[in-house]
Amino acid sequence: MARRSARSSLTRSALLIAFVVTVGLVVPTTTAAAAPGRGGANPGSYENPLLPVVPEGGLVESCADPTVISAPDPATGQITWHMYCTTDPLNDADVDADGDPIFHRIPMMTSTDLVDWTYVGDAFPQGTAGLPDWADDDAALWAPEVVHSTTYDQYYLFFGVTDTTAAISGVEGCDSDNAIGVAVSDGPTGPWTFSDQPVVDPRPGAGGGCDFLWTYDPDVLGDSVGNSSTLYYGSYYGGVHGTTLALTEDGAEATGAPVMVAIDNKYEGANVVEKDGYYYIFLSATNCCNGALTGYAVFVGRSESPLGPFVDQYGNSLTDAQAGGTPFLYGNGNQWTGTGHNTVFQDANGDWWTIYHAVDQNDPFFAFEPGFTKRPALLDAIDWVDGWPTVNGGSGPSTGTMPAPAAQEGQVSRHRTRLADTQAPHKLLAEHSDEFDGETLDGGWTWDRGENAPATEPDHTLDNGVLTVDVQHGDTNVTDDAWVLTRDAPRGDYVAETRVRTDIPDEGCCFNFSQAGIGIYGDMDHYVKLTNTSIFNTRQTEWAKEIGAKQAGEGWSRYGNSVIGPPSEEWTYLRVVVERLSGAARAAAGGDTHGYTGYTSQDGVNWARGQTWTHTLGDDQQIALFSQGTTDQNQQFTAEFDYVRVSTLKVRPTRR
Known part of the structure; x- marks a missing residue:
């Protein structure tokens, strides 16, 4: 999703983005597909990030929501690659005479090698001349998508418009009546001419008035199409939809009834490609723009139809309450986090690649405005494993x-x-584990009370090998008004896991943000936690990190979240892998001492791998159970923990 402008905000964003989540990647276990061919000239090498050169001086240090298309260059006979970014400043020095950031309306870059890029200008100028007539004067243009029509031999640039006029939305005084627009050109770098009407109009929400669903992030199936295709659009508030699309000489029109292809309150930023009889939908989840604590990640589903239903690797629908999605791209503990809003394409030899934006943990913000997340473009290879895509074979x-x-x-x-x-x-560490087969908690457990928590710990019982704990109305997230159950963790590398279920209804809204799970704990302000969490109409596995006030620099949030695989309607299996960091790995993590990788499973056999958070929790870090977060004081739920098992870690090569 495009960054919500530093100069404006949208209703619901603080609530939805803070808790909507992202995922990880299913661990490859079997055969990988062979690449198309191996004889030919070596195109050389590259290093991330991609930093397009600005001819007048400087580099493009932020290219959020990138999209890429290739076009023949008749003058040279070569292929020219074109990359487009969302509206943002180009770099740390991109300010006007008053020191205010310059928001470029869809920067455009070109390259002949997909590695060395040159900034060639903006698709649209500053001022009202750079907006459609039906856009409000303060609107931004976000998340571009470009396709070529063989029917009209024209290029079509689609984009989200954040704010439309009352003549379009039908309501005066709104600033979030967003829509999808399009402009056409004879060439891939313009000049571009706006269509006189939106492709997708603002969509009213249930609240009436200025309540509009989020109509962002357009994607058109195919880079080169005739006069029709499929259009995808939408975001957290309202979900992601697909519809048939008709191209005309001067624009485009959504011609069919919209079909939800991914549930609301989890996904945005769709990109769909076709391969071997399947349509693969790539979607991003959680907060795009949270500095070094950004847990944005990409998930994938597939379908035999462009309008779905899309399912993940284990058959979970992307429209279910237990929202399906196979983890595809997420932070792996190096300097890059917040890896999302990707574009997928084939190179000139037919190999698959993805370009996406990410956040450098050691340089997360524009220098002129701490808190304004900078998102450079990255490039990585896609490997196909048993019909499913992975980034660098799952390495990320x-x-x-x-x-x-x-x-x-x-x-x-x-x-x-x-x-x-x-x-x-690997080997079970019995002294750190518990099967909960007694009548009371063993002496290894201690309740840790948050500063603002009630005077007594939550009600809990042990019966038939299960620990049952009330889901508290407090939370550890900044407010520190909950209790956490802890026990000593081993030194060195290890694995901590549990099996948990709650009596929260399997579907329906709203039971925010009731959750239960396991984590690694330093204290109430320093931890990572992996929980089965109720988020509006969805049930997700949230994988979160909190840091203390002293760790948080200027503009920093103290809490960041990602998501992994879907939970089960019964028992959900949660696993945290803990590894010590040293040398270059520790430096890339900004000095953090440990990496924490989250895994989830619906059956205890097939595991989805997610974000690796890095943290410094001290030598006395503990295993922790969390049962908390219910915001409605009239609701009361319980969580059941079947066991806590702590083991040594075994790392081994994955067999093809």
Whole structure:
């Protein structure tokens, strides 16, 4: 999703984005698909991030919501690649004479090798001349999408318009009556001419008045189409939809009834590609723009139809309350986090790649405005494993030198599939584990009280090998008005896991933000936690991190969240892998001492891997159980924990 402008905010964003979540990636276990061909010229190498050169001086240090298309250059006979970004400043020095940031309306870049890019200007100028007639004067243009029509031999630039006129939305005085627009051009860099009507009008919400669903993030199926295709759009508030699309000589029109393809309150930023008889939908989840605590991540589902139903690797629908989605791209503990809003494409040799934005944990904000997240573009290879895409074989975003894609015909990338190592529990550490088979908690457990929590710990019982705990109305997230159940963790690398279920209804709204799960705990302000969480009409596995006030720099949030795989309607299995960091890995993590990788499972057999958070929780870090977060004081739920098992960690190569 495009960054919500530093100069404005949207209703619901603080509530939805703070708790809507992201995921991880399913661990590859079997055969990887072979690449199209291996003879040909070597296109060389690259390193992330991609930093397009500004001819007048400087680099493009932020390219959020990137999209990419190729076009032949008749003058040279080569392929020219074109990349477009959302409206944002280009870099730390991109301010006007008053020191205010310059918001470029869809910056455009070109390249002949997909590695070295040059900024060639903005799609639209500043001022009202750079907006459609039906846009409000203060509107921003977000999340571009570009396709070529073979029917009209024209290029079509789609974008989200954050604020439309009352003549379009039908309501005066609104600033979130957003819509999808389009402009056309004879060439991929313009000049662009706006269509005189939106492609998708503002969509009223149930609240009436200025309550509008979020109509952002357009995506058109195919880079080169005739006069029709499928259009996808939407975001957290309202969900992601698909509809048939008709192109005309001067614009485009959504012609069919919209179909929800991904549930609301979880996903945004759709990108759909076709491969081997399937349509793969890539979607981003959680907060796009939370500095070094951004847990934005990409999930994938597939369908035999462009309008779904889309399901994940284990058959979970992306429209279910237990929202399906196979983790595809997420932070792996290096300098890059908040990896999302990606575009997927094939290079000149037919190999698959993705360009996406991310956040550098060590340089998360524009220098002129702490809190304004900077999101450079990154490039990485896609490997297909048993019909499902992975980034670098499951290793995620890259640092260091990597084989470049084949940008021109006759080239072949030297990228080779290497599946990420498997992390698994090894030897059970009985002194740190508990099967809850007694009548009372054993002496290894201690209740830790938040500063503002009630005087007594939550009600809890042990019966038939299950610990049952009331879901508290307080929370550890900043307010510190909950209790946490803790026990000593082992030194070194280890795995902590539990099996948990709650009596929260399996569907329906709202039971915000009732949750239960496991984490690693320093104190009430320093921890990571993995919980089965109720978020509006969805049930998600939230994987979160909190830091203390002293760790938080200027503009920083203290809490960041991601999500992993869908929970089960019965028992959900949660696992945290803990690894010590040293040397370069510790430096990339800003000095953090440990990496914490979250995993979830619906059956205890097939595990989805998610974000690796890094943190410094001290030598006395503890295993923790969380049962908290219910915001409605009239609701009372319980959580059941079947066990806590702590094991040594075994890392082994993944078999093809």
